[in-house]
């Protein structure tokens with residue numbers, strides 16, 4: 001083993017990194033909800049190493065990563081005032097985990113993207129929060145006062161249960177707009193800071 005100061009100094013840094021992980025599980029048909037999921041991860045990665053905050057498509061779930069994660073963030077496009085059928089299939093696939101209380105005590109949060117300004121996104125956040133409560137999880141909301149209601153404003157849709165974003169008919173690179181994406185980044189940063197703050201003492205670095 002090389003014990004020189006020069007070589008050992010960098011390896012000391014990871015020791016002080018937070019020992020918590022989060023998965024952002026989403027369903028997106030056309031990429032807009034995926035864009036929001038990635039912005040949440042971007043915000044989380046200002047607090048956590050990249051491999052400790054990941055966006056996960058419902059069609060390609062890494063169950064091992066999800067089961068060990070401290071926080072699960074659930075996000076869906078809104079279809080007819082509900083999560084999409086694909087997201088509901090994911091929810092139903094977790095019924096054995098619900099029965100065995102596998103996720104009890106984990107943190108949970110949610111986001112919803114849709115075309116309408118309201119679009120009944122609240123119904124989706126409520127649906128997901130009830131799902132998280134069924135699992136015995138602990139909810140984290142979006143404690144961010146709106147800066148206004150223009151396209152560049154933070155939390156412009158004034159949602160506190162979770163994150164709401166709105167996409168128009170356009171490429172995911174341009175819609176949801178800058179305020180919604182910045183709010184998603186803020187949310188990811190806030191979520192990561194929350195789970196770091198409440199990290200169990202026995203897993204602290």
Ligand SMILES: Cc1cc2nc3c(=O)[nH]c(=O)nc-3n(C[C@H](O)[C@H](O)[C@H](O)COP(=O)(O)O)c2cc1C
Nearest residue numbers: 028029030031032033077079080081114115116119
């Ligand atoms: C079948 C269907 C139902 C929809 N229902 C709603 C709705 O209830 N409210 C709304 O605002 N938008 C609704 N939309 C628009 C979608 O929410 C929007 O296209 C979606 O969020 C885009 O996200 P994605 O690119 O991640 O798929 C609906 C779209 C489809 C195809």
